[in-house]
Amino acid sequence: MGPIRSPPFESLIGQQHIARTLRNAIEADRLAHAYIFSGLRGTGKTSAARILAKCLNCEKGPTPDPCNQCIPCTEITQGRSIDVLEMDAASRTGVGDIRELQEVVSYAPARDRFKVLIIDEVHMLSKSAFNALLKTLEEPPARVVFILATTEIQKVLPTILSRCQVFEFRRVTPRELSTHLRSICDSEGITISDEALDRIARAGEGSVRDSLSVLERILAFCGTEVEDEDVLQVLGAVRAEILIRMVGAIAERDAGEMLATLDAVMDEGRDLLHFWSELLAVFRDILITRVAGADTELLSRSPEEIRALDKITTALSGEDLNRVLGLLVELEPGLKSSSQPRFLFESALIRTASLAAVVPIERFLESLSGGGGDLSSPSGEQKKKKLTRSEPATAGFRAALLASIKKRSRPMITALIGHASGVELEGDQAIIRFPAGAESFKTQAEREETLTLLKGCASEAGGRPLVLRIELEKDKNGRDPGPRREAGNRRQLMETAGSDPAVKHLLREFGAQIVDIRPLDLEGSAEETP
Ligand SMILES: [Zn+2]
Incomplete structure (x- = not known):
């Protein structure tokens, strides 16, 4: 089979925002003199530039749907159109090259409607070449369209940027890539498993062009019936x-x-x-x-x-x-x-x-408040249980909840959740737990407005409507101890703290030492030791 061809604009995988804008601009006859296509390699910048060139110069155009069959269209596909010139700035950075370019644009299009100049990796141009380009852009010749592509837009001079319409090509996700490959295979009557397509998409590392060339390589190897084993063999991949x-x-x-x-x-x-x-x-x-x-x-x-x-x-x-x-x-x-x-x-x-298993810090805090038992030398089985107890749903949930709160720009509530000793997801319930004695945090969280917001965020984070429960940890005797008392002078405090098994363990694990003691009245009051 020949090269895989996709319909214009729709072939811009993951770049629907750009396709729509360009389509509208062509239909409304509102074209710019110069465009910048910015984005990672393989996201479709050069393809988009060629499609745009076809839209402008197709015999049936200007049209957002070029015919792909007339002479201008065919020549652009083959890269030999006399009026659509592509240059790679990476290999042509000299002033001479830019002079040549200026000369080229000074003539009217030879045959087609527009002269289109596609400059790839435009950020690589030398300073003098940039200046020459800028001069051209300041007084754009009639019927000339510049399309400048770059992977590093921050290196393009602001004076150039301000004279161009800028399009940002976004990264293509692996899922979008394999969906795209699937549609090509289906339309070409190719039998191939989803798993094989996922693998090809991964081998393309987010580049549409690279994954298409991998697919072409595989089809050249085994025709239209693709077995998983063939894909593995071509990619040198593992089962x-x-x-x-x-x-x-x-x-x-x-x-x-x-x-x-x-x-x-x-x-x-x-x-x-x-x-x-x-x-x-x-x-x-x-x-x-x-x-x-x-x-x-x-x-x-x-x-x-x-x-x-x-x-x-x-x-x-x-x-x-x-x-x-x-x-x-x-x-x-x-x-x-x-x-x-x-x-x-x-x-x-x-x-x-x-690598020793890492015990999440929440677990450590639980053990400090008496809930977690001895974490110092768990056996393999125990260790595994501890780690899996609330994983994996809960581990991701706390992060997702925080992300959801941050999105609403509520730093105080973010900070409040930072004090939680546990954030858990249990069935349809989200549970936010504060350390024993931290009444004020609980009260804060239970304020009507805060509670409503937290409930919304929790449901968003969990991906379903959730009931929210705010709790306090129990102390060692299973009671809520209420605010803690000042426990005497500093030395006494140091001794008390240093003899606590959980603290001992922390000191040993982190190679730490106690330098100061503040009674851990988690209400955040000013009850500090001198
Ligand atoms: Zn055409």
Whole structure:
């Protein structure tokens, strides 16, 4: 089959805002002399520039729907139109090149309606070239349209920006990419699984162009019936089972199983770097799921696949996941340059196994107020239970709730929630818990206006209507102790605090020492020790 072609404007994946504006401008005959297309590579800037050129110069135009068949359209597609010139500023930064360009624009279009100059990576132009361009833009020749594309708009002079209409191309999500690939495959009668398309979208790393070229490579290899195994082979990719086995081994901190799995990857002759990037993508997706839920657009996997992955990693807290990700990211330069990438990979895996489980700070605070028991030396099983007790829903919920409050610009309420010792999601209830004795926080939270806002935010964060409960932690005897009394002089306080097992544990874990004591009257009153 030939190159994959998509209809104009609609082919701007994820850039509907730009497509709509350009379409309206053409229909209303309100075209600018100069445009800047700004955005990451692969987001469709050059494609959009060519489409716009076709809209302007199509024999049936100017039209937002060029025919794609007339001579101007065909020549633009093939990059050999006499009136549509593309130049790459990265390779042509000299004054001479700009003089040439000025000369080009000084002539009327040779055949078509407009002369269109597409300058790619315009921020790379030298200062003198920029000035020459600016001069041209100040007195734009009739029937000339500039389209300047850049990945680094902050490097484009403000004087240039002010003379152009600027379009920001946004990052294309993996989900949008695979949906796009799906529509192409369906219209071309190609049989391929969703999983394979997700994989291709990931291999394209957010670039429409790159993922299309991966798809073309695969189709060239196996025709219109694409088996998952073919995709794996072309990408040098690993089977999902092996990936899941590795993720499971990391979650279990089972170094032996990790090494055996890596061995299997090598046995299959898979590319280690590709395996690494797939593994990284999995952990990234799991972490994002914890924060934003399995249905977010940000993920490159189906919600079912994500839920399965999330399930096998419940033993890892958000912080654990972050640290595994950190170790994997650190591995990249070594993997690319070392003559022994396998040894590096093995050593990084072993380090993930030796990472101690991180106990969330809320859990520590719970233990301080007597609820959490001894956290100092949990056995493997206990440790896992502790970590999974309110994970994963609750871990992400607190963050989502805070994000929702911040969005409403309520710093006082954000601060109030910062004092909560626990934020939990239980069925249809959101529970915000303050430390024992912190009556005033509870009262503050229960003010009608605050309560209404918190309830709205909680429901937004949980993605469904929730009942809100504000609670106080119980003290060690299961009572609410009320405001604490001043506990004597400073030395006495230091001794009391230092002998508390939970404090002892904190001191040991963080290598800390007690420098000052304030009675933890969480009402925030001025009851400080001199
Ligand atoms: Zn045409």
